[in-house]
Amino acid sequence: MFTQEKESQVAPHIRTFHPRRGRIGAGRAQALARLWPQYGYEIEPGGPPFDAAALFGRRAPLVIEIGCGMGEAVAAMAASDPGRDYLGVDVHTPGLANLLATAERGALRNVRAARGDAVELLRDLLAPDSLDAVHVFFPDPWPKARHHKRRIIRSDVVALIRGRLRPDGTLRCATDWAPYAARMLEVLTADAGLSNRHAGYAPRPGDRPQTKFERRALAAGRPVFDLEFTRR
Template sequence: MFEPGTGPAADPAGAHHDRRIRSFQPRRSRVTQAQRDALTRLWPRWGLDIDGQRVLDLPTLFDTLPPTAPVVLEIGFGMGEATARMAAAEPGTGLLAADVHTPGQGNLLRLAERDGLGNIRVANGDAVILLEKMLPPASLAGLRVYFPDPWPKKRHHKRRIVQPHFLDLAAVPLAPGALVHCATDWEPYAEQMLDVLTAHPAFENTRPDGGYAPRPAIRPLTRFEGQGLDKGHTVRDLLFRRR
C-alpha cells in the first residue's frame, strides 16, 4: 500500500519472527484520502513498524519530551480518538500506541497533527513482538488495553490477548509501580482478566477489595463504549500495579 519508509508495512515482522496464535485479525478497510495523506507525511516522523529487529530507545523516539518523561503503551486504539484525548490530557507523557488497523493509524496521526500532540507515536504490528523484542526492561510507566477483542467462542479463547504468557512478557518492560489498565464490556472476559492478573506474581490489584476499579478520569468515554452502555452492557475497568 505504501512505499518502504513512507507508511506502515503490510507485514512488518515478516519471516523474522515465528508465527504464533494472534489476538487480532487484520481488517481490510478503506483508507480515506485524509488518512493516507497523514500516513504519507507523518509516518517517517511519528510512526514505526514492529519488526522485532531492534530495541527502541524511548527517549530518542519521544524526542520532543524530556529524556526522563514516562512512556505508556496502549495496545489497540481503534480510530484513535480516545488516545488523542489522553495525549492532550497528559502532555508530559509519551503515548506509544500500537495497532494493525491502517485507517486508525492514519486517523490518529491526523489528530495528533491537528491538535499539536507531539507526545504520540504510532506502532504498526503485533504488540506481543513489541513487548518481547523491542522494549528495554523497566522502560514503561504503564500499559493500557481497552476493549480488546473478547473472542467469545470457547475455541477462540486462546486468542484473547490478556493471558499468563502475555503478562510474563509485559512484566519485563514495565517498571516497578507501573500501572496496567484494562477495560472490557464483555463480562466473561472481564472475569478472566481479573483471574489472570490476580494470579500473576508480578502484579497487584490497586483495589483493596481485589475487584474491579471505577473508570479513572484519564480514560475517556469512547463512542464504542457509549453504544455498549446504551445496550445495557456493563463496562469493567481493571487497574493493577507492577510489583
C-alpha cells in the same frame, strides 16, 4: 532480544487480533504519508530495540495502548498528560492514520503510532522496566472457547507486560464483555508480580475518555468493567 525464560513460552504464531483490511480515505492517506516518516514506527521482530527517545525526541515516561483503534483514547489522554509520552499500537492502518491526524490537529507532541503485533513489540523490542503504563482498552474478547488462547490478557502475555513495566508501573484494562472481564480479573490476580489497586474491579477512571465504542456498548446495555494493577 529482550527475552526471559518464562516469556519465551509466548507462542508467536498465535495472533491476538483479527487481520483486517480497511479502506483509508484520501484525507487520512495524505496524513499518513506526511506524518508516518516522522511519527510512525513499524514493529519488525529482529530489528533494533525500540528507542523511545529517538522516536519522541525526548526522554519521558512512556505509556503504550495496545489495540488503540481510531486513537481516541490515546490522543485524549496524551492531551491531558503532556509529561508522559503515548504510543498507540495497532494493526489497523486507517486507525493509526486517524490517530496521527488527530494528534496533528491538537498539536500533540507526545503521541506516536506503531503498526504491527503488540506481542512482538513486547517480546522482541522493548527493554525490561521501560514502560510507565500499559493500557488495554476493549480488546477483542474472542468469545468462543476455542479462541480464548488468542486473548491479549492471558497469563503469558501478562508476564511480558509486567516485565516491561517499571516497578510500580500500571496495567489498566477495560472491557464490556462480562465473561472476559471475569477472566481478566482472574489472570491478573494470579500473577504474583502484580497487585490489584482495588478490591476487584476498579471504579471508572475519570481520565479514560469515553470512546464511540464504549458509548455503543452502554447503549446496548453492556456494562463496562475497568481493572487497574501495578507491578510489585
